[in-house]
Amino acid sequence: MNINCLRIVTPQPQVKLISLFSTRKSRTLILSLKLSSSVLMSYDKGFAAAKKAASIAARLCQKVQKALLQSDVQSKLDRSPVTVADYGSQALVSFVLERELPSEPFSIVAEEDSKDLRKDGAQDTLQRITDLVNDTLSIDGSYGSITLSTEDVLKAIDSGKSEGGSHGRHWVLDPIDGTKGFVRGDQYAIALALLDEGKVVLGVLACPNLPLASIRSDYQHSADKEVGCLFFAKIGAGTYMQPLNGSSPLKVQVTAIENSEEASFFESYEKAHSMHDLSSSIAKKLGVKAPPVRIDSQVKYGALSRGDGAIYLRFPHKGYREKIWDHAAGCIVVTEAGGVVSDVSGNPLDFSKGKYLDLDTGIIVTNQKLMPALLKAVKESLEEKASPL
Numbered sequence: 001m002n003i004n005c006l007r008i009v010t011p012q013p014q015v016k017l018i019s020l021f022s023t024r025k026s027r028t029l030i031l032s033l034k035l036s037s038s039v040l041m042s043y044d045k046g047f048a049a050a051k052k053a054a055s056i057a058a059r060l061c062q063k064v065q066k067a068l069l070q071s072d073v074q075s076k077l078d079r080s081p082v083t084v085a086d087y088g089s090q091a092l093v094s095f096v097l098e099r100e101l102p103s104e105p106f107s108i109v110a111e112e113d114s115k116d117l118r119k120d121g122a123q124d125t126l127q128r129i130t131d132l133v134n135d136t137l138s139i140d141g142s143y144g145s146i147t148l149s150t151e152d153v154l155k156a157i158d159s160g161k162s163e164g165g166s167h168g169r170h171w172v173l174d175p176i177d178g179t180k181g182f183v184r185g186d187q188y189a190i191a192l193a194l195l196d197e198g199k200v201v202l203g204v205l206a207c208p209n210l211p212l213a214s215i216r217s218d219y220q221h222s223a224d225k226e227v228g229c230l231f232f233a234k235i236g237a238g239t240y241m242q243p244l245n246g247s248s249p250l251k252v253q254v255t256a257i258e259n260s261e262e263a264s265f266f267e268s269y270e271k272a273h274s275m276h277d278l279s280s281s282i283a284k285k286l287g288v289k290a291p292p293v294r295i296d297s298q299v300k301y302g303a304l305s306r307g308d309g310a311i312y313l314r315f316p317h318k319g320y321r322e323k324i325w326d327h328a329a330g331c332i333v334v335t336e337a338g339g340v341v342s343d344v345s346g347n348p349l350d351f352s353k354g355k356y357l358d359l360d361t362g363i364i365v366t367n368q369k370l371m372p373a374l375l376k377a378v379k380e381s382l383e384e385k386a387s388p389l
């Protein structure tokens with residue numbers, strides 16, 4: 001075979017694709033994608049900053065959720081404390097990233113903006129957010145006696161106005177993913193990822209209400225029902241989990257099961273967010289015996305990355321467009337733990353197109369062994385749904 005060696009230098013100068021190909025058959029065989037160690041190291045500062053930012057934001061969210069559950073606000077359907085936590089979390093993450101990465105050019109694509117907070121009548125809410133942000137920073141202590149003004153908080157929130165895209169570095173932030181879970185007192189996550197030239201290169205998921213001990217025997221003895229997990233993953237370096245307010249990270253892996261009958265699957269808690277009847281038909285085809293596990297937010301990706309479940313199925317109702325901040329961090333957390341995340345045609349998610357993910361029908365996640373059977377079951381169920389007997 002006539003083999004030529006070709007070095008392709010991608011637009012990102014540090015990434016080298018080394019490819020061998022047979023000219024006779026015009027068949028390109030990519031043998032390896034060598035991420036030079038300088039690339040991995042160049043994300044180290046951002047990785048540390050992201051972990052710090054998500055952990056500090058989680059403290060603010062925990063405080064607000066505690067107050068929310070102790071008050072009667074939930075029964076009055078006054079959602080403002082949720083808004084307070086969403087905004088506060090976004091302001092804190094933006095602030096920490098700016099402070100920790102002063103010399104790295106980046107932008108932030110985030111879910112919230114300050115429009116409503118600038119309206120007449122929103123001054124009290126803005127002041128509460130500002131107080132919460134300042135209290136959280138003061139308890140953390142890393143930034144001395146800094147005090148942000150209401151204007152600083154508005155600006156920090158609005159740092160999240162980038163549209164993302166395929167060039168440069170963009171942080172992707174969901175300050176509270178799973179707002180409905182947050183209000184109910186259930187699961188939610190602070191989700192932060194970094195896109196470099198359109199690819200997710202690192203992700204952090206702070207999951208304040210996820211038990212540490214669910215299946216990791218290493219943590220079983222540490223505390224009975226201790227909750228609060230921080231998942232983090234960097235491209236080519238695996239996925240780790242540690243207590244949200246602690247250290248001692250553990251490497252995590254998706255489940256190794258190969259028999260779909262032994263699989264359990266995750267889906268959205270809210271049936272308005274994902275078609276539960278479709279998931280049920282897919283699970284039936286796969287012979288899954290366990291009932292669905294319904295969890296809010298990207299906590300599903302975190303739990304799947306450590307093998308708590310084997311499959312995540314997400315089928316939004318017609319017309320819904322997925323946003324990148326609802327999947328970027330979760331996606332790398334699962335893929336670096338050995339899992340696969342794709343749309344129903346088996347295509348990987350493309351985070352380079354701006355705020356939205358352009359995808360075919362839904363998102364499916366599992367390990368490499370189960371993916372072919374899952375894709376087949378999904379295809380069959382979708383066909384049956386399209387033309388019922």
Ligand SMILES: Nc1ncnc2c1ncn2[C@@H]1O[C@H](COP(=O)(O)OS(=O)(=O)O)[C@@H](OP(=O)(O)O)[C@H]1O
Binds near residue numbers: 295298326
């Ligand atoms: N109609 C509809 N269809 C599909 N998805 C929707 C829909 N509406 C909202 N969302 C997004 O779902 C995010 C919450 O994640 P999940 O759907 O996985 O969790 S759950 O529904 O709370 O169980 C949630 O994220 P947050 O807004 O950050 O909470 C939304 O971005």
Ligand SMILES: [Mg+2]
Binds near residue numbers: 178325326
């Ligand atoms: Mg979300």
Ligand SMILES: [Mg+2]
Binds near residue numbers: 086111175176
């Ligand atoms: Mg959100």
Ligand SMILES: [Mg+2]
Binds near residue numbers: 111179
């Ligand atoms: Mg929202």
